[in-house]
Amino acid sequence: MRIFLSGPMGAGKTVVGRAVAERSGLGLVDLDERIEAAAGAETSEIFRAQGEMAFRRLERDEALRAAEQDGVVVALGGGTVCDDDVRRLLLSRGTLVTLSAPIDQLVLRVRADEGRGRPLLAGGARDALERLLGARRAAYAECHASIETSGRDPQDVAREVLEVAARLVVAVPLGERTYVVEIGSGVRGRVVDCATRATPGGEVIVATDGGAARWAREVEALLTTAGRRVVSVQLERGEASKTLAAAERVWDAALAAGVDRDALVVAVGGGVVGDVAGFAASALMRGVAHGQVPTTLLAMVDSSVGGKTGVDRPQGKNLVGTFHQPRFVLADVDTLDTLDPAERRAGLAEVAKAAWLEGEADVAALERDVAALVAGEPSATTDAVARAVRTKARIVSGDEREGGLRRVLNLGHTVGHALEAAAGFGALRHGEAVALGLVASLRVGHALGRARADDVARMERLLGALGLPTGLTGRLDASALGWLGSDKKRRAGELLFVVPGGPGVVEVVPLAAAKIAEILGVPA
Numbered sequence: 001m002r003i004f005l006s007g008p009m010g011a012g013k014t015v016v017g018r019a020v021a022e023r024s025g026l027g028l029v030d031l032d033e034r035i036e037a038a039a040g041a042e043t044s045e046i047f048r049a050q051g052e053m054a055f056r057r058l059e060r061d062e063a064l065r066a067a068e069q070d071g072v073v074v075a076l077g078g079g080t081v082c083d084d085d086v087r088r089l090l091l092s093r094g095t096l097v098t099l100s101a102p103i104d105q106l107v108l109r110v111r112a113d114e115g116r117g118r119p120l121l122a123g124g125a126r127d128a129l130e131r132l133l134g135a136r137r138a139a140y141a142e143c144h145a146s147i148e149t150s151g152r153d154p155q156d157v158a159r160e161v162l163e164v165a166a167r168l169v170v171a172v173p174l175g176e177r178t179y180v181v182e183i184g185s186g187v188r189g190r191v192v193d194c195a196t197r198a199t200p201g202g203e204v205i206v207a208t209d210g211g212a213a214r215w216a217r218e219v220e221a222l223l224t225t226a227g228r229r230v231v232s233v234q235l236e237r238g239e240a241s242k243t244l245a246a247a248e249r250v251w252d253a254a255l256a257a258g259v260d261r262d263a264l265v266v267a268v269g270g271g272v273v274g275d276v277a278g279f280a281a282s283a284l285m286r287g288v289a290h291g292q293v294p295t296t297l298l299a300m301v302d303s304s305v306g307g308k309t310g311v312d313r314p315q316g317k318n319l320v321g322t323f324h325q326p327r328f329v330l331a332d333v334d335t336l337d338t339l340d341p342a343e344r345r346a347g348l349a350e351v352a353k354a355a356w357l358e359g360e361a362d363v364a365a366l367e368r369d370v371a372a373l374v375a376g377e378p379s380a381t382t383d384a385v386a387r388a389v390r391t392k393a394r395i396v397s398g399d400e401r402e403g404g405l406r407r408v409l410n411l412g413h414t415v416g417h418a419l420e421a422a423a424g425f426g427a428l429r430h431g432e433a434v435a436l437g438l439v440a441s442l443r444v445g446h447a448l449g450r451a452r453a454d455d456v457a458r459m460e461r462l463l464g465a466l467g468l469p470t471g472l473t474g475r476l477d478a479s480a481l482g483w484l485g486s487d488k489k490r491r492a493g494e495l496l497f498v499v500p501g502g503p504g505v506v507e508v509v510p511l512a513a514a515k516i517a518e519i520l521g522v523p524a
Ligand SMILES: NC(=O)c1ccc[n+]([C@@H]2O[C@H](COP(=O)([O-])OP(=O)(O)OC[C@H]3O[C@@H](n4cnc5c(N)ncnc54)[C@H](O)[C@@H]3O)[C@@H](O)[C@H]2O)c1
Pocket: 209, 210, 211, 212, 215, 237, 238, 239, 242, 269, 270, 271, 272, 273, 275, 295, 296, 297, 298, 299, 302, 303, 304, 305, 306, 307, 308, 309, 317, 318, 335, 336, 337, 338, 339, 340, 343, 430
């Protein structure tokens, strides 16, 4: 276990770090002490003699070293997480907790601790702290949890830190819009705490559909018992109900209940419910908070993370929508118990896609766990969801609004969408179409000299073992080719095609639909 404690000076990093170490047996690392030991000088002396830049370089080196140590709680410096690389590394290597306190409290604490050299406070503690907090707000927000320490016993804060560290949480770092995805068996029980953090009061509109209703009722009961007023909305099942009319039902139910801007919309269901509810939340009262409790594998690994919301139009899928990040995502693998096994398999296609995007370790883990995943074994499922969510979080945080990097998430989807549309929506599950699309893209990668024949065969074997279709013959024909040309992610007549090499290697390449057809041997 590795825990990193961040936050402004005076937030309690050292004292809470000590309490965490005592309670857990983890070793305590005080980053400032490490820096001073490495430099052979006190912080104030390093600042005076070498300047802040030199201090930051030392701080970065020591933070990177601490990130590799096992069994430690690290009290970071106040500015350590301002280095983007360091912050992202700490988020991926352990549990990063930001401790906070109101400014008055911070000022009191740093004044009480004047013996300690704090070069950044020269010229007045309050002004300096306000400036630092303003400049560091987004960096501090990128964490697994923020914990308020004011008026609390450090032991109590330490207990809370250890609770956070014991959960499987993946952060989606997006500055002040950062949120975490909690994954595992029973995490739906965390909905009250997450709802309270998102909006302490106000109505909670719980949207679901017939397939996930049983889980929605549980979530509602937890919220009601905790004193929250719940408004239930049950949508029709299936892609056909991903409409503006469905979003209107959410709006009307909320408005009839007299909600205000403190309302929270919680989606309990698959990607359809999640997309509609997220869209409805983004426009209700010009935008209220929303949370996702995905109950299909696809929704856990894909649609609930990343903030894309939307509805379909007669002209095509997802043509009207917004980017509206959720405040929390609770991916409870228990909810998959009631899911049709064919829906579960379809979700595994997105898991395979994410693994290929990530690299060899994730592909190998998926190959190792194939049987357990097909059997729906909870711990293998939890591990697979966590890996896929980490990949999606990494990509989304690098490109929230799909300006570039995020396009790689379309791996397998260009041909997949074409096959789905050609078959008539509903005839082929999205995940099944993506599986076929992944095979097609590996073949394109091979033809373009990027993927080896072994890579193509490996992907086919993996998808086949997961129970997904891999045979393009008889499916990819001239009619599907027509749909390929109508993909909305097109530029100057060419499709932006995600071309894979081996695991972890992808490139977005403009390709004419005719070229793709030629490579895949589709007759004109
Ligand atoms: N927003 C995004 O980034 C994003 C990404 C990928 C896909 N999507 C969207 O997601 C949608 C597909 O999502 P999906 O595959 O989850 O389909 P879905 O929401 O239609 O769910 C599939 C079926 O499973 C049922 N169901 C859901 N949870 C259940 C449970 N626990 N037990 C029993 N039945 C359950 C549903 O009622 C439905 O009939 C598409 O509309 C797609 O466009 C969005």
